[in-house]
Amino acid sequence: MPTVLEFAGVSKAFGGLRPLRIAELRVGAGERAALLGLDQPMAEVFVNLATGATLPDEGQVTQFGRPTSAIADSADWLAAVDRFGIVSDRAVVLAQMTAVQNLAMPFTLDIEPPPAAERARAEAIAREVELPEAAWERPLFELEAAAALRVRLGRAVALDPEILLLEHATATVARSLAGEIGAVVRAVAERRRIAVVSVGADEAFARALGGRVVALDPATGRLKPRGGWFRAIRR
Numbered sequence: 001m002p003t004v005l006e007f008a009g010v011s012k013a014f015g016g017l018r019p020l021r022i023a024e025l026r027v028g029a030g031e032r033a034a035l036l037g038l039d040q041p042m043a044e045v046f047v048n049l050a051t052g053a054t055l056p057d058e059g060q061v062t063q064f065g066r067p068t069s070a071i072a073d074s075a076d077w078l079a080a081v082d083r084f085g086i087v088s089d090r091a092v093v094l095a096q097m098t099a100v101q102n103l104a105m106p107f108t109l110d111i112e113p114p115p116a117a118e119r120a121r122a123e124a125i126a127r128e129v130e131l132p133e134a135a136w137e138r139p140l141f142e143l144e145a146a147a148a149l150r151v152r153l154g155r156a157v158a159l160d161p162e163i164l165l166l167e168h169a170t171a172t173v174a175r176s177l178a179g180e181i182g183a184v185v186r187a188v189a190e191r192r193r194i195a196v197v198s199v200g201a202d203e204a205f206a207r208a209l210g211g212r213v214v215a216l217d218p219a220t221g222r223l224k225p226r227g228g229w230f231r232a233i234r235r
Helices: 040-051 074-081 099-104 116-128 145-157 175-192 203-208
Strands: 003-012 020-028 032-036 058-063 084-087 163-167 195-200 212-216 223-225
Touching: 003 040, 003 195, 020 032, 020 040, 020 195, 020 223, 032 203, 040 058, 040 084, 040 163, 040 195, 084 145, 099 116, 099 145, 116 145, 145 175, 163 175, 175 195, 175 203, 195 203, 203 212
Parallel strands: 032 195, 032 212, 084 163, 163 195
Antiparallel strands: 003 020, 003 058, 212 223
16 A cells, blocks of 8 residues: 655654654555644644645655655645645635635635536535535534534545645534544545544544544654554554
């Protein structure tokens, strides 16, 4: 199975008490991994390292067999980051626009209203992420956190990425819904055969993803099994 994302001996200072350290992480095509124990600043650094937006101070991050240090320029980086889908509060959405308009944006900038073909694609994604039809025509700012997260998930997978990164995805969602959202992410990933890496602190969500669950030891950067089913990430 080809490796789509690998961290090896990585360290990155970001202004916290200690740098973010990841001793070893390997994610194969179609695999799912949840990393617990990363606060929001650390999770942001992890995602930026994974996408090549920043480089590690030590060690190496490899995407699809290529180190991020080999990214030559902005065009090269954009081509690389297009292979990722990112679910994060930092990802741009238009709060005044409806859920369907936001889901149509990856396909067209003509969203008032979206053309019929693009609207149909947006509605198909809304169904895939199990967004209730009653929410489709509501502005994003009116939606409950779980529904808004489904829109962000739909946006992240709209252009068929090879790997999905989730950055504290359920931070604003009611704890009782974490497992339900995790199950939706799992179903989408399995249907699309894409890899998933979740970073955060929500263990119920991590379990619902159905892959391996590990906890970060921030002092050493080692990822330790968090009970339950776990496939070793060592070579």
